[in-house]
């Protein structure tokens with residue numbers, strides 16, 4: 102073990118922090134973001150887009166990157182008009198109740214919309230000091246209808262181009278029967294249409310499976326597949342190896358050049374080609390190295406998913422890929438088609 106691999110307790114804490122805050126730019130993110138960029142534009146017919154992928158693929162990270170990047174791009178627009186917010190990220194609440202709590206959900210959106218601008222807060226009955234929704238005089242500001250109106254106006258006034266709803270399966274899972282399912286999605290669709298805001302629903306494959314329970318919904322929503330890197334596709338193996346190399350580069354004091362990369366095959370197999378899972382494994386490995394006082398391959402071995410965990414995730418992935426796969430192969434042929 103060389104000097105470069107020696108790690109003290111204090112540096113290893115930084116190591117874990119550095120790893121967890123560093124975002125690796127990888128092919129899948131670029132692909133999905135590119136497709137979303139193309140599909141998000143004023144007056145688009147696709148008012149609801151679905152981004153589905155395996156657990157640990159990095160969907161939440163992608164969602165945040167997308168919103169951050171829209172805010173960066175919209176900076177001049179925001180400078181010209183302090184009220185503009187081009188994109189909003191919100192996580193659908195899991196309230197523990199049988200039915201999805203639209204109130205809680207609208208509150209969350211209002212919190213994201215509520216800062217910095219006095220006018221809408223007054224109109225919408227959001228307390229300027231606390232940012233909490235208050236009951237305006239003469240009406241029940243906390244009623245579902247008032248919250249919905251506030252959200253609609255907020256999205257419109259803020260000129261929100263797209264709203265990302267992470268963990269979107271919560272909205273549909275807490276629903277009984279196909280009819281209710283359609284009502285939930287219709288509620289979102291009408292929100293989108295009222296405000297000119299496109300909605301991007303993000304979730305694991307269960308979201309896709311829930312949506313495809315209804316033929317009507319399946320037909321009306323465009324699905325983007327945030328796939329894992331597969332070990333049976335050479336281009337995926339190569340892309341995954343680049344991810345490993347990027348993580349390795351993040352911590353030159355812990356990992357010498359090539360030290361992680363040589364385990365690409367094992368890491369791909371263990372993490373099932375999911376970059377988020379890879380990140381979690383590497384953070385754990387760094388922490389274990391911290392406890393051991395120095396880096397060794399045994400820290401990495403102990404950080405890997407165990408067989409039971411891996412099998413459970415693999416089952417879900419296979420089910421999801423099987424469900425989502427056929428339409429995708431039909432819709433996205435490998436050969437380029439001429440644009441007519």
Ligand SMILES: Nc1ncnc2c1ncn2[C@@H]1O[C@H](COP(=O)(O)OP(=O)(O)OP(=O)(O)O)[C@@H](O)[C@H]1O
Pocket residue numbers: 121123124125126127130155156157158159160161162163305376377378380381
């Ligand atoms: N591109 C990336 N670069 C660095 N770290 C990443 C990247 N993508 C994901 N991660 C990290 O991996 C972990 C899991 O990622 P994330 O939460 O985005 O996955 P997910 O697909 O949303 O998972 P879940 O289905 O469980 O919600 C997070 O700690 C995140 O910081």
Ligand SMILES: [Mg+2]
Pocket residue numbers: 160161162267
């Ligand atoms: Mg997530």
